Amino acid sequence: MRALAASKLFDGVVMHTDHAALIQGCWIADICPISQVPPGIAVEALPGGWLLAPGYVDLQVNGGGDVLFNDRPTANGIDIVARTHRRLGTTAILPTVISGSATLTETALGAAAAAIETIPGIIGIHLEGPHLAPSRRGIHPADAIRQISEADLALLGAPFPGTRLITLAPELAPDGTIARLAENGIHVFAGHCEAGWHIMQDAHAQGLRGVTHLFNAMAQTGPREPGTVGAALGLEGLYAGIILDGLHVHPANVRLAYRALGASHLFLVSDAMPTVGGATRSFQIGQTIVRLSDGQLTAEDRTLGGAHLCMAEAVRYAVDMVGIPLRDALAMATSTPAAAVSIKDVGHISAGARADLIALDARLHVRSVWQHGQLVSN
Secondary structure (H helix, E strand, O other): OEEEEEEEEEOOOOEEEEEEEEEEOOEEEEEEEHHHOOOOOEEEEOOOOOEEEEOEEEEEEOEEOOEEOOOOOOHHHHHHHHHHHHHOOEEEEEEEEEOOOHHHHHHHHHHHHHHHHHOOOEOEEEEEOOOOOHHHOOOOOHHHOOOOOHHHHHHHOOOOOOEEEEEEOHHHOOOOHHHHHHHOOOEEEEOOEOOOHHHHHHHHHHOOOEEOOOOOOEOOOOOOOOHHHHHHHHOOOOEEEEEOOOOOOOHHHHHHHHHHHOOOOEEEEOOEOOOOOOOOOEEEEOOEEEEEEOOEEEOOOOOEOOEOOOHHHHHHHHHHHHOOOHHHHHHOOOHHHHHHOOOOOOOOOOOOOEOOEEEEOOOOOEEEEEEOOEEEEO
């Protein structure tokens, strides 16, 4: 056993002063004040002013390191994406596949299942589409959008070793679809949709878990129809992912969502694309070319094409530009996304959690990363 000590330690909920994480192999054994570390245990102290926190948890990772999961739906492709985000501080991800054919969905599920067994930090898969509203498809290929079928439900309901999150348009799902998916342990999120209050209310009663990239690609709030956004903020218990890059959502809307949902139900996602941690400055989704310019990913018609963003940048934006307290911003990047998909062994520094940790300096830049107790980036 060994101990990592820091002047500040965030355990996923509480910010502690002068505490240490006791690490046994791949796991956290406990946390305690530095003065109470048992005799004989080697203590590694982080530099003064640094903060020890759980590794970031990202539920929407389309790519990284010049790889788009859609283009390389293999365990090797996932490994490159995971390694890229790991050195940037994200130690648990859902590789995310953008709307495509049924064959792509099946291949991606198989690749994710294999990756869960062999690649640290792969906790499942996020299927963003293809069962979306054509009017809100964004960058998703128009020819890939389709209603969910019995064959799709059978594929999604097959045994899978990790977490499954699916984003769909509730208003286009046949009656009982969301309940069937939820009964199979699938976390269903609304996104790229036109769903109004009553449809969202019914979906919530069936087991809808949350919404994908709040405010983007969904029905907005009006005076007599709250829309998807109003339902996300007003229906008790829903989670919401949000992209904080200064481009997708105005800071005032972020503050509104934070006040409505709190750090317990609003969480950060990167929506990262291959440009993150890579050299490429353009890529293709279907027939659409997306280019990076001034930190923004857009198609020729100016449609946003994901984000050139990592979770560490999103946390800094939450604190510096939105004014969210540090403790809450960190929760929104760790324990809250883990809770949104019912995962208990990541996103926390507590007994029984995985020893996936990051060290942050005073400016919240990631300085060290530990995965399963091993230093992997410094």
